[in-house]
Amino acid sequence: MSLNIVVMAAGKGTRMKSSLPKVLHKLAGRSLLQHVLTRTAALDADARIVITGHGAEQVEAAISGPGLRFVRQMPQLGTGHAIQQTVPALVAGGSTLILSGDTPLISTPTTRAMVDACEGRQLVLLTIEYADPTGYGRIVRDGESVKAIVEHKDATPEQRTIRECYTGVMAAPTEALKRWVGQLDNRNAQGEYYLTDIVAMAVAEGVPVVAVRTTDETEVLGVNSPTQLAHLERRFQRQQADALMEAGVRLADPARFDLRGELQCGQDVEIDVNCVFEGAVTLGDGVRIGANCVIRNATIAAGARIHEFTHIDGEAAGASVGEGALIGPFARLRPGAQLGAEVHIGNFVEVKNATLARGAKANHLAYLGDATIGERVNFGAGSITANYDGANKHRTTIGADVHVGSNCVLVAPVTLGDGATIGGGSTITKDVAAGQLAVARGRQTVISGWTRPTKKK
Known part of the structure; x- marks a missing residue:
C-alpha cells in the first residue's frame, strides 16, 4: 500500500x-x-x-x-x-x-x-x-x-x-x-x-x-516563539540526558548538558557541567570530561581525561584522542588531530592536522600544525611549527625522543631525527640529524655601564 x-x-x-x-x-x-x-x-x-x-x-x-x-x-x-x-x-x-x-x-x-x-x-x-x-x-x-x-x-x-x-x-x-x-x-x-x-x-x-x-x-509541542523553542530545547536535552544516565553515564547535572548530535559512551563515563557535544562523538570506557568543554566530531579512547574548557572540533576530518591521554585545560584540537595513547596536550596548546605518537607531550602555549610527532617527544612552551609560507602548507616531521626547547620555531618543511635536541629560542630552517643538538639564535651581548633613558623634566 x-x-x-x-x-x-x-x-x-x-x-x-x-x-x-x-x-x-x-x-x-x-x-x-x-x-x-x-x-x-x-x-x-x-x-x-x-x-x-x-x-x-x-x-x-x-x-x-x-x-x-x-x-x-x-x-x-x-x-x-x-x-x-x-x-x-x-x-x-x-x-x-x-x-x-x-x-x-x-x-x-x-x-x-x-x-x-x-x-x-x-x-x-x-x-x-x-x-x-x-x-x-x-x-x-x-x-x-x-x-x-x-x-x-x-x-x-x-x-x-x-x-x-x-x-x-x-x-x-x-x-x-x-x-x-x-x-x-x-x-x-x-x-x-x-x-x-x-x-x-x-x-x-x-x-x-x-x-x-x-x-x-x-x-x-510546536514552536511559535523563541521562548517556546528554548523550552522545548530543555525538554529534549533532558530526554537525552536521562537516556544516557539510564545507560550508566554519570552526568554531574543533567540540566546543564547539551547534545546536538550523536553521542556513544562506554562504561563509567563521567561528564561535568556545561559540556556541549556536536556531530558524532564517541567516548570510551572511563573517559572523564571536565566542565565547560565543547566536543565535535571526535573519538576519545578509554581512560582519557579531557580537562576543563577544552575545545575539540574534528569537523569533517575528525579528531581522535588515544587511551589515557590528558588534554587541557584550555586546549584546542582541530580537524585531523590524531593523538596516541598517553599523549599530553596542556593549556593553550593548539593541534591541527597533526599526529602525535604515544607519550608525546606539549604541555604549554604551543602550536602543532601539519606535523608528525614521534613517541615521547617533549615540545617546549611557546614553540610552534611554522607550517604556512603564505601560499602553501608544509609538514614538520619529528622523530622519537626529540626534545624541543621553549620558544622555538620549526620552519616547515623540516625533519628532526630521533633523539635530536633543539635549544630554546631557536629558529630551525634545516633538517637536524638523529642525536644532534641544534641551536639557532643570536649570540647574547652584555653592555657594561649602560644607563636606562629617563624622561626629560
Missing part, C-alpha cells in the same frame, strides 16, 4: 521575530524541519513532500533528502489550502500522513501507529489531553466516534471545556483526502481553509474517524 508523507513548512513564524523561516530555527543543533524528516525516515514512504511558502527558496536550499519533493503554497491561506497544493504530487491510493514542520519531536513509533491505523481506509487523528487546552482545536465526539474538530476561535463556550485536543498530525486515505480538500471553503473566523473541516466530511460519508492518543506532550 502506498504512503505519502507531507510536511507543512510554509508559515512565516511571525512570533519568532526573525528573518529566518521558522522551520529552519534549530533545536539541538538541527533545524526543526530536519528533525521531522529524520524522525520519519524509517517509514517506507513512496513520496515525501514538503510544503514551502515563506522563505521557500531558503528552506528548499537548506533541506535535502532522497526522494524529497517541494510544493509551494503562495499565498498561505490555511492548512487546507496547503494540502490542496500537494494533490498533483500525491501517489495514488494508500495513505497520506500529514505533519507540521514546527513540531519537531514527533516520534517514529507514533507516526508508524498513525499509518498502521489508517490502512488507506480510516481518517486518523493524533490527540492529547491538556489541562489548559486554550488555543487548540477541540475533539468533538459522539461516544467513541470522532465527529469534528472545532478550532478554538470558532468553538462554543461548551466546546471550549473539552480537554482532548487535535495535535496537527493526521493520516488520511489518499483518494478521499484529495476529494475532501477540493470541497473546503473559508467561511470561518479566520477566513482560511481549515484542513480540520475534512473530519465532518468523512463523518458525512461514513468514513471511520479514529483517534490515536499520546500522553507524551513533548512529542506534539
Whole structure:
C-alpha cells in the first residue's frame, strides 16, 4: 500500500521575530524541519513532500533528502489550502500522513501507529489531553466516534471545556483526502481553509474517524516563539540526558548538558557541567570530561581525561584522542588531530592536522600544525611549527625522543631525527640529524655601564 508523507513548512513564524523561516530555527543543533524528516525516515514512504511558502527558496536550499519533493503554497491561506497544493504530487491510493514542520519531536513509533491505523481506509487523528487546552482545536465526539474538530476561535463556550485536543498530525486515505480538500471553503473566523473541516466530511460519508492518543506532550509541542523553542530545547536535552544516565553515564547535572548530535559512551563515563557535544562523538570506557568543554566530531579512547574548557572540533576530518591521554585545560584540537595513547596536550596548546605518537607531550602555549610527532617527544612552551609560507602548507616531521626547547620555531618543511635536541629560542630552517643538538639564535651581548633613558623634566 502506498504512503505519502507531507510536511507543512510554509508559515512565516511571525512570533519568532526573525528573518529566518521558522522551520529552519534549530533545536539541538538541527533545524526543526530536519528533525521531522529524520524522525520519519524509517517509514517506507513512496513520496515525501514538503510544503514551502515563506522563505521557500531558503528552506528548499537548506533541506535535502532522497526522494524529497517541494510544493509551494503562495499565498498561505490555511492548512487546507496547503494540502490542496500537494494533490498533483500525491501517489495514488494508500495513505497520506500529514505533519507540521514546527513540531519537531514527533516520534517514529507514533507516526508508524498513525499509518498502521489508517490502512488507506480510516481518517486518523493524533490527540492529547491538556489541562489548559486554550488555543487548540477541540475533539468533538459522539461516544467513541470522532465527529469534528472545532478550532478554538470558532468553538462554543461548551466546546471550549473539552480537554482532548487535535495535535496537527493526521493520516488520511489518499483518494478521499484529495476529494475532501477540493470541497473546503473559508467561511470561518479566520477566513482560511481549515484542513480540520475534512473530519465532518468523512463523518458525512461514513468514513471511520479514529483517534490515536499520546500522553507524551513533548512529542506534539510546536514552536511559535523563541521562548517556546528554548523550552522545548530543555525538554529534549533532558530526554537525552536521562537516556544516557539510564545507560550508566554519570552526568554531574543533567540540566546543564547539551547534545546536538550523536553521542556513544562506554562504561563509567563521567561528564561535568556545561559540556556541549556536536556531530558524532564517541567516548570510551572511563573517559572523564571536565566542565565547560565543547566536543565535535571526535573519538576519545578509554581512560582519557579531557580537562576543563577544552575545545575539540574534528569537523569533517575528525579528531581522535588515544587511551589515557590528558588534554587541557584550555586546549584546542582541530580537524585531523590524531593523538596516541598517553599523549599530553596542556593549556593553550593548539593541534591541527597533526599526529602525535604515544607519550608525546606539549604541555604549554604551543602550536602543532601539519606535523608528525614521534613517541615521547617533549615540545617546549611557546614553540610552534611554522607550517604556512603564505601560499602553501608544509609538514614538520619529528622523530622519537626529540626534545624541543621553549620558544622555538620549526620552519616547515623540516625533519628532526630521533633523539635530536633543539635549544630554546631557536629558529630551525634545516633538517637536524638523529642525536644532534641544534641551536639557532643570536649570540647574547652584555653592555657594561649602560644607563636606562629617563624622561626629560
